[in-house]
Amino acid sequence: MPSGIIIKGIGGFYYVKSENGVYECKARGAFRKDSKIPLPGDEVILSVVDEEKKKGYIEEICPRKIQLVRPAVANINQIALVVSVKSPLPDFTLLDKLLVTVMQKKINAIICINKIDLDEEYKDFVVDCYKDTGFEIVAISSVLDVGFEQLAKMLEGKITVFAGQSGVGKSTILNRILDSYVMKTGDISDKIERGKHTTRHAELLELKSGGFVVDTPGFSSFELSDIEPEHLQNYYPEFKEYIGNCKFVGCSHITEPGCQVKRPWRTER
Template identity: 40%
Template structure:
């Protein structure tokens, strides 16, 4: 029985790309999955069979390494967080919120900053460039890889392709940052729909309607995913938020109390590191804001 990867799911059909190449096969899932309460996901490795009418059936879902709920993608191991440097400007609080969810999901993260060419001649270009350089230094010091790109000038695309090689990657970020433009530049002939940023609203309209894996030249799949309209901390425990900050996680074993919240406890290794200037104030501020948001929603429910 042939084996392949589900690269698209739409209207009850699963489109499977076989390992041996050839055209995608449009498949239905066997009824046994529904009886078990299971659903195939984009990214699933599956055994499938072709039927006489040229379509096929998904017969078996092979073991998954990861399974995301939002967006619904299986076997992803890398999250590419796409943020623009201008229109909209880089929002570090939102970036940290994405990183918390990605760390909680168990994926590695790659930060990609887009629209570098748009800074030329822009108002406050020098200030924005300084803020972007500082952000690159901060997140690289924490252990994240950062690539600055321009889809229009093709800047940084070779570096990005090399990072995507061999991975199933999820592209994520707020609307209007240029995810579809970036994918179009990475994969010649892809022609994903794009929408220019609204000057009035300062944000874009998300153009992706479903999850689909796109094969990148040189190897690897990427998923351009519907925008995250809401990132909710309720799925995380309050102790887990701190463990999703890499620099906090590395220090937590040095805290006096197990389950330390890193906000008020004596002999807290994170607070001590902050006092020494070893933790960025923006990262700590966002952490306390996320903790407050979690507590407020917990009380509400």
């Protein structure tokens, strides 16, 4: 039986891309009995019932390497975290939470700084904040026409989720990368400087150079309920060389005297 990857699911139908094209499939009842729902990104085995109309059934879901809850997508191996220098200003708390999640799940990450034409100096400030994390950073602007070739290279051969707060330009970036209008872009509210939520579902979009990208609805909150506070320090790469050298065992690196994690920041800034 042929195999493929689910690129989207709508109303109980799943669209599976295989070497013979895209098939519209339903899932066998066994999946509902086991409470296992097929997700975009799943590698599946399918049976074809009508080759001409490209109809079939999903017979088996291959073991997942990783699964995200929001967005509901499987087997991604990279997240592009998008912030803008203005309109809206970066939500650094959200960005840090997303980076912690990336570290926890052992996924590669790109920090994508958009709209750099609005404030070049502030772009440099954002880069300075994250340059010691080890994550790739790319600065882009559709107005200046910079950064898109570099970003496209980073996406080749991977399944990449784009994430970040509303209005930072995720869908606009995807439109440019894919060289076509694939998502409805939203305007920024002048009063609250947030984008309208225009992305409604997770869908894998194939890149000409290989790999897929998936857009997600913008969001302004993110919880890390499954990470214990004492483990949080392990998900900050720039802390690594200082952890274990603090004056007190169990240092939270917040208010304790003799904290070696805080010391270089205090002396350098």
